[in-house]
Amino acid sequence: MNGRKIVHVDMDAFYASVEQRDSPELRGKPVVVAWRGKRSVVCAASYEARHFGVRSAMVATHAERLCPEAVFVPPDFTRYRAVSRAVREIFLRHTDLIEPLSLDEAYLDVTENKTGLATATKVASTIRQQIREELSLTASAGVAPNKFLSKIASDWRKPNGLFVIQPAEVASFLTPLPVGRIPGVGKVTEEKLVRLGMRTVGELRTLPLNELQRMFGRYGQRLYELARGIDENPVVPNRPTKSISAEDTFEQDVLLAETEPMIRRLAEKTWLASRKESRIARTVVLKLKTAEFRVMTRSQTAPEPPASQEELTQIALSLLQKVGTDPGQRFRLAGVGLGNFRDPGESAEPSLFPL
Template identity: 60%
Template sequence: MRKVIHVDMDAFYASVEQRDDPSLRGRPVVVAWRGARSVVCAASYEARVFGVRSAMPAIRAERLCPDAVFVPPDFARYKAVSQQIRAIFARHTELVEPLSLDEAYLDVTRPRSGLASATDIARHIRAAIFEETGLTASAGVAPSKFVAKIASDWRKPDGLFVVPPARVLDFLAPLAVGRLPGVGRVTEARLQELGIATVADLRAQPADALVAEFGRWGRRLHELAFGIDEHPVEPERPHTQISSEDTLEQDLPLDALAPHVRRMAARTWAAWERQRERDVQAGRPPRQPRTIVLKLKTADFRILTRSLSPPRPPRAGQALADTACALLGRVDLPPATRYRLVGVGLANLAHDPQADLFDGPHDAPRA
């Protein structure tokens, strides 16, 4: 049985800002650029009291908390602190799966530090983070990744919560089904229509009935209800999608988006080439992207995507840009619609031993 720790830094970006500028301590801090086009990267706990949350428009955050201190993000500084924290993880295990700069899974089933239990390791990690960075972290300990992740949120901020194997079913039972990984608002609403509001309700459903309603995902829901999750902690997990997106300076109509789509395609292709180089250096087999994705966000924050899996994948940035622009033709919203965000992605990265992705450019497939 695995011993998994999920470590989640508390209001990471905002906490770094408060640590480095004592005048910000105890004040509502919002990490974001001011302006109608910006979104919140992080909010301190003092700002969260007012309802400010990550990813909300900065202008809304300002309305919710007029006294908030807006601080522009400094990602280079946050990344440097994140590397300090990962060095602390490495003292205990080589099995570390970063999810972002501020959270990670650790498999400590066979720790290199020699500590007796996963709980002791989590305590040592949190103490070392505070001593060496001045920041607090919350942690969850459990026999699986998804339960550990839920547990890390249980006593935030600066908390530790342990779910031993014998307590997993009791811990999950009263939770809303929306707490399970992969259950978004649409799936949660559909489950509630079926009278399934909690994990206990879900557990009471026969697996065959869930499969009939949700297909293969129904089988996964049944497993999660019983705390079953065999996914291992995966260090250096290869990306399955690479994308870039940007919020435009002003809302634009569809026919004005092509230059911005091409700019995002160039950025995505550059990121893809960097990932390819990392794969080569790590000795991983080459992969190729099977799907091209166009992402748009309207002025009223509606998100839509269009995708294409061509017979042959793009072999140059120009081909990616041409196909992404062709996908604009699949957007069927009214002509008066304005768009505030554009993104381009390469998805379904998979190994194909029969193909050589980089044997020269070819014409983009028609979308």
């Protein structure tokens, strides 16, 4: 192990919790942060709403069917950003090595901390206590020797929990975990591993490196290391966002003209994700994958970035006109992305290499 002490802090049901904190009449009720309508998706759900199966990124109408008593609240990203800044101020009392992942979660390297607390566990406990006392919100935290393990740990006792993985406990902790808990192991990779009899991380450890590399290419090396609890990636403060995107595979291959409903939903997901960023994206990207697995992208970089979800949606839909394929061509996947991020007020020089 590298001797680092990493804390991953994850605010509990952040947007919904802020709404419940600021509006006492919402406390104890199933709150869904979303605009109503069949084109809308859920930004966040309180734990009361999650009890009914409501989850982030779910289509809002589906959430309403699962939980007819849900209270829908339109998102207020200006307020969420302000609370996120207050949380970050608490982090900064303890360390300058902070890597935000979004408005509601971050990695902190507390190998050395500013307050002289004896252990990383005490740092995490203090941070959670300060968030609770000063902001009337709860956060879960994971403490571990690296980023990979700390993120798993922060989810272990959610909500409002703290879980610690000591260096000597790494192997025993990982051994029974399903392989799907490893970052990057999606449904397809998990199914492939399960077919090979690799259901747990412990079973995955029995595969030699060259075999994993043969099956998964460069990712095979990463799989080999993570199965052993190895993650040398440092906490990188102020890592600039390069792109934000959402993509999905159709239940069955569709014609180009039939992709509009999916593109509308993906544009909303991408727009909501981009609201977590302080920087502004100037390039819109449309991605399509044909039934033959050929990837096509079209992009537009304008002097002014899209100013609303509807504007992003219209740009993405207009890029469909630039695809120019055989009318009978069918597609299996669509994606909408934002890139070319800049700080507010930074001049937008035309990119020589648009996404």
